[in-house]
Amino acid sequence: MAEVRAEMVANVWKVVTAEGDQVEDGDTLVILESMKMEIPVLAEEAGTVAKLHVAEGDVVQEGDLIATIS
């Protein structure tokens, strides 16, 4: 199980993957937006998206869980 967390306070602009999707290392899971910049959140290992903890429009704090990859 790998946990992907937010690096900063941001708004969730786009959720690009869905639970159950197969992802590769480096695939974009979610795109955050902070300070007029888009910040892609990437999978750090290959696996299955077990859980997405955010939805589009959510506000995440630094360290918040975004996705769980198994």
Next chain:
Amino acid sequence: MLESVLVANRGEIARRIIATTRRLGIRAVAVYSEADAGLPFVREADEAVQIGPPPPAQSYLDADAIIAAARQTGAAAVHPGYGFLSESAAFAQQVLAEGLTWVGPPPEAIEQMGDKINARNLMHRAGVPVAVGSADPVTDASAALAEAERIGYPVMVKAAAGGGGIGMSAAAGPEALQTAFDTARTRAERFFGSPAILLERFVERARHVEVQIMGLNDGHVVALGERDCSVQRRHQKVAEETPSPGVSPQVRERLLAAGVRAGEAVGYLGAGTVEFLLDVRTQEFVFLEMNTRLQVEHPVTELVTGIDLVEQQFLVAAGERPGFEPLGVQHEGHALEFRVYAEDPVRFLPSPGAITQWEQPAGPGIRVDAGYETGNTVTPFYDPLLAKLCVHGQTRDEALGRARDAVAAFRVAGPKTNLPFHADLLASESFVSGDYDTSVVAGLRP
């Protein structure tokens, strides 16, 4: 002179505009979102009206809320600052229709310059050099490929309605063009509400040099010197200086004349900036775009000319003569600006957060235009600009020395800032020598 002004902006620029209103005895009205209630600009205004929740669309971009605030406070004029509604011809029109004074150029000038393709074509007709590029919007990927073949690679792909470097990228060949085109179109639709894309020939070694102009009520347009804005990350400016160390007196004369011609072509009034790309090898320059408002980096021009550009904007808006002699402007010494962003200094990723320490430098030749102070929180809703550290010296060397000391003395805790990047920049041979181009940041952060 104007009796009162509503400042339709936030952060450092709202505070900077309010500083001039106080000096001139003009009543200042601030508008602010819920997120900004504790910022200095709200306190320093004579009156302040909360106009909505944090997202820009519901506050600083809500034209009706801003107009309502002007009515409620009896403000006589609206200064839009930069960004937000500053380049909205529709907003300018709405302000004028309310019987208020618009501190900016005529809406028609904003409209003509707002679309980059239209502006290119207009400048071309006015005899201002433009890059080889699109005369019409590029609508799909196959049209982009054909256009790139005609122009020749590498090409720059841009949103026609865009600005701030958003959605802009260079493509070396057809494959990269496909990606660049898709990115540009997505961002163009999302940020600017228009999918129109243009392509231009990419200049490999270029300096970004812009001309500050001021359109006067007697019909004259004067140029107040150039600014070099080649220090950029993600096509966004990080540091600027005037005079440009890469511009010879002959090139400067041509640049300033082209800036004036650009302003005259649209009947420009007030402060505006004409941006050019200067090819380092050939010393040829081409028109990039015109910003029909006060520019972020205007303080460097103020430092070398002694002219308060916001005051001139107010005078022009009030139908008066400028407060300086148009033909007698003297440029003294050298000035630089360093944008202090809330971002990590290596990857340049945003870093919002609560400010637990804010100590800004002061002293001879130092000017800090700051939007924040200790106790404020930097939120993710707006751009990451915290402050502009500006320095002035009799020579470029003196100004660089002052900048090094000032960067070292600037202490911000809480959000990460790019101050360590500025220290690196000020220690780099390329920047210090003055012989740098738009790739200087990439060279420092490979």
